[in-house]
Amino acid sequence: MPTELRSPTRTFTIRQLCQEFDCTPRALRFYEDKGLISPERDGMNRVYSYKDRARLQLILRGKRVGLALSEIGEILDLYELGDGGATQNAISLAKFRDRIQALESQRLDIDLAVDVLKESCSRLEDQLRRTRPELLEQPVEAIRPRRLRPGEMRRAS
Amino acid sequence: MPTELRSPTRTFTIRQLCQEFDCTPRALRFYEDKGLISPERDGMNRVYSYKDRARLQLILRGKRVGLALSEIGEILDLYELGDGGATQNAISLAKFRDRIQALESQRLDIDLAVDVLKESCSRLEDQLRRTRPELLEQPVEAIRPRRLRPGEMRRAS
C-alpha cells in the first residue's frame, strides 16, 4: 500500500496535526467530542484525512476571530450536508449575515486597538530612549524568559 | 451646583453607562474588582467621570478583539502612570509589539472568515431560492424569536 506522501490521500496522526497547528491532543479530542471533526480509526487510533485537516484549520481560524465552537460547528456542517430543512437553512443564513456584520465591525475595533497599542508603544519607546535605550529592541523572551504557569492559556494568539 | 450637561465634567451613574454600552452593572463592578476602573463614590454609590467612560470604552473595545481583561489593564495603566520601572516598561513594549502582530494577523483571519461565511451565505441563498424564496430576507428574530437561556452569553458581538 503506497502511502503517497503529499497526495490528498495522505493521512495524519493526532500529534502531527497538533505540531503543525500548535495545539494539544486534548483539544482535538475535545473538538471531536463536540462533533466538529470525526477522524477515521485504525483500531483505537485516530487517523486524520486531508479533509479533517482542512476542518481543523477552519476551526482554529474561527476561534481566533472569536467564534464559539458551536458556531463553527454550524458552518462546518453546512459544507458537508448542503441542506437540512429549509427553515433551518434560513436560520443559518440570518445568523451568518449577523456574523459577517459582527466580524466587519470587529475588524474596525482591531484597527482602533492597533492604533491605541501603537500609541502606547510610542510612549514606551520615548521613555526607554531616555532611560534604557539598550532595551528598546528586545523581544519578550530576552527580557523575561517565561514558562506558562499551570492553567495559563494562550489566548487569541 | 450646575451639573453642566454635556461638559467634560459630567458624571454618569452605573446604569447610564450600562445602557450606553450595553453591558450589566455586574460587569462594571467586576472590572472595578480587577482594577480596570476606579470610579469616585458618592456615599456608597459609584460616580463615573468622563475619563472612566473612556476607560470603559477601551475595555469593551479590547474585549471585542480578544484581549484578556488583564492585558487591557496593562494598557490602561500605561495611560495613567506613564512609567513604573524601565525594565517593566520594556516588557510591556515587547508585549504590545507582540499584540500588534497578533491583531494584524487576526485581521487577516477575519477577512478569511468573512470570505468563508459569504461563501456559505451564497450556498444557502441558492438553496433557499429554489425552495423557500420568501425566507430569503428575514432577520433572525423573524424566523425564531429566541430568548437567552440562563447562563448563555452574547459573545464577540
Place this chain on the structure above:
DNA sequence: AGGCGAGCTTACGTTCACGTAAGCTAAGTC
C-alpha cells in the same frame, strides 16, 4: 522480558468573565 513512547478513555480540576440570588441601605412616590 522489560521498558519506552504514542495513543486511548474516563473523570475530575481550572481559569475567565461574569450571572444570580440573598439581604442590606437610601431616595423618591403613591
Place this chain on the structure above:
DNA sequence: GACTTAGCTTACGTGAACGTAAGCTCGCCT
C-alpha cells in the same frame, strides 16, 4: 407608611474550552 427603584456587598453558581492525572493497550526496541 408601605412600595418601588437604584444601588450596594457577599458569595456561590455557570458555561466554555480545555488541563491534568490515572490507568489501560499496542508496537517497537534492545
